[in-house]
Amino acid sequence: MHRRIFAPGVLAAASLLLAIPASAASHTPGAPGIGDPYYPYYGNGGYDVSHYDLRLQYQPATDTLAGTATIQARTTQDLSRFDLDFLLDVSEVRVNGAKAAFTTSGQHELEITPKNPLAKGTPITVVVRYSGVPSTKSAYGFTTWHRTPDGGVAADEPEAAWWWFPSNDHPSDKATYDVSVAVPDGTQALSNGTLQSTTSRLGWTRYNWRENKPQATYLATLAVGKFDITTSTSDGGVPVVNAYSEALGDNDGAARASVERTGELVDWLSGYFGPYPFSSAGGYVPNTTTGYALETQTRVYYSPRQFANGSNTSLVVHELAHQWYGDSVSLKGWKDIWLNEGFARYAQWLWSEHEGEGAAQELADYVYASHPADDAFWTVKPGDPGPDHQFDAAVYDRGAVAIQALRNEVGEDAFFAILKGWPKEHAYGNASVADFQKYAEQVSGKPLGALFDTWLFQPSKPSAPAARTASVAQSPTAAPVRPKSWKKIEATNDAHAH
Incomplete structure (x- = not known):
């Protein structure tokens, strides 16, 4: 047995702790992981997110991303502290309007301590101001941010959010999204859902995207670059937005011959899986060197390499089927x-x-x-x-x-x-x-x-x-x-x- 000797100041602090009402003393930190045995530190405990509002500015020339994330959530336990999954540099955090203390730990944990403990069932608004160069950040020895000659892309599985927005990064905590991105004029910004508006000012164009159905964090995507964007509507009435990098070269024709069939294939899949579950569909092919595709919700990510040997509508069917099996459910x-x-x-x-x-x-x-x-x-x-x-x-x-x-x-x-x-x-x-x-x-x-x-x-x-x-x-x-x-x-x- 080891007897601990307390200094006077420590005894005073201990007395103060005893004076705290039991309701406040019972508050505990949220877990640094949501409880998935495959990825113990992915996601976080203690709260449930309902909406992400991301207001961002991205400079392709330097790969610098700056922004403010406003997160609407509700506590699921009495909380003294909680985590978000994030890698970029944070300058300020507020919880329900009050400045909160914050630090980092582990591979990708942003630990937030609100000014006052939070009771279970409390609605919370978390504001995180941040900036950084995503391509310079890594966790577990890798990065999922793809820098391209004309911009950058966030698209990967089972994680991608840490490189561009703070989140509760696990599919079991889905939320709706507003993603507003300012980029230099002549450059486009793509994300999930439908484009609500664009505005231009002082050499920058802001794209405002909205996904109004619940979406897993790894299915959120951001793509900035020089794109040719096409729009159409399927025979079944689904709006379709596709985008192709202007630098696809020999892969351009095969990519378009595949992805431009999205509306037709959405309608065909609806015959097997029921009505298409989202407000828009589509895909994008950026100028990346990766080799995979990903079913990012409503706006599928395709690597140019997937079309190096010609068109592949079967691949498009696969990714679109995920909109029902994987994205909606x-x-x-x-x-x-x-x-x-x-x-x-x-x-x-x-x-x-x-x-x-x-x-x-x-x-x-x-x-x-x-x-x-x-x-x-x-x-x-x-x-x-x-x-x-x-x-x-x-x-x-x-x-x-x-x-x-x-x-x-x-x-x-x-x-x-x-x-x-x-x-x-x-x-x-x-x-x-x-x-x-x-x-x-x-x-x-x-x-x-x-x-x-x-x-x-x-x-x-x-x-x-x-x-x-x-x-x-x-x-x-x-x-x-x-x-x-x-x-x-x-x-x-x-x-x-x-």
Whole structure:
């Protein structure tokens, strides 16, 4: 036992602490992580955000970003302190109008101590003034800010917000957004949702974007550069905004031939998934050197490299399918990634059927036959792949075979009712793999635990494929026949490998 000897000043402080009302003394710091086992320090505890208002100014020549974030939230516990996830340099923080103390810790924690403790259920307005050069900031040894010759881009998964706005960075805390960005005249600024207005003054143009439906932080995007912007409306009435860097070179034609079909593909996907859930759709192709695409809400990010070998509408189908599966219905935790990637991949299989380039069943057969039992492919569990395999090909391909197995098990009518009903059931919310199984059982009237366990959670090749076609069943050792669509579908693996 060690006896602690207190100095007089410490004893006085202790006496003062005892004099604090119990209600105030019970306030504790919010957790520095929201509780996701894959990423323990992503997100934060103690509050729930409802809206982000970001007023920014960006200078492409120096990659300098300055701004003010105003965050509307509500406390979920008695709080003495709380964190935001952020990397840029902060000059001032206010909570409910009063200046708050702040410091940094860990890889990306901005610790905020309000002037007065906050009771559970209190509405709070947090104002953060900041500036910095995003491309010079890193966490865990990497950056997700992509500086380009004419600007910069924020688009990555599972994190991207830290480099351009303070946030509660986890998909389980979704919010609406107003993003206002001033850039030099002749440069454009893109973000999510719809463009509300533009104003010009003293050599700067300000773009005001609004996303009025709940959005996960990693799905928020910012792109500044010199773009050719096209606008249209789909036959179903969805406004479409697409943008292409003026420096795409040889990739320009293939990019436009793919992304300009967004309106058509949104309407087509609506036939399977129900009405498009957002106020606009579209995509942008900046002048970056990255190799992936990302389903940033309403405004998909595409790397130019994705079109180096020609157009790829299958890739566009994949990213647009995420608007329902991943964006409107977001995962509860990152282990539920199958709900995003398995269904986006399966949408590509449905497009293949539509185009007459291989039925979904033929694609399932091909995936099953292409991987022998000792292939590491089968050790990845799509229903809980672990953070190191979250974007493994098995999450996409085995995950889509699992969906085909579900289709065969419950029948066509129930399957397509599930496919369309799920986005409606959990619109603008969050859900888990367990929630999906429960919903599928409810709609189909069948117990599905064994099927889900076999295809999503066992680290081994199932003993029988998902109702193989007659040709495969008759010649199980024959070389698999590659459907015509496979090459374009497979390219999506590279699109998400980052």
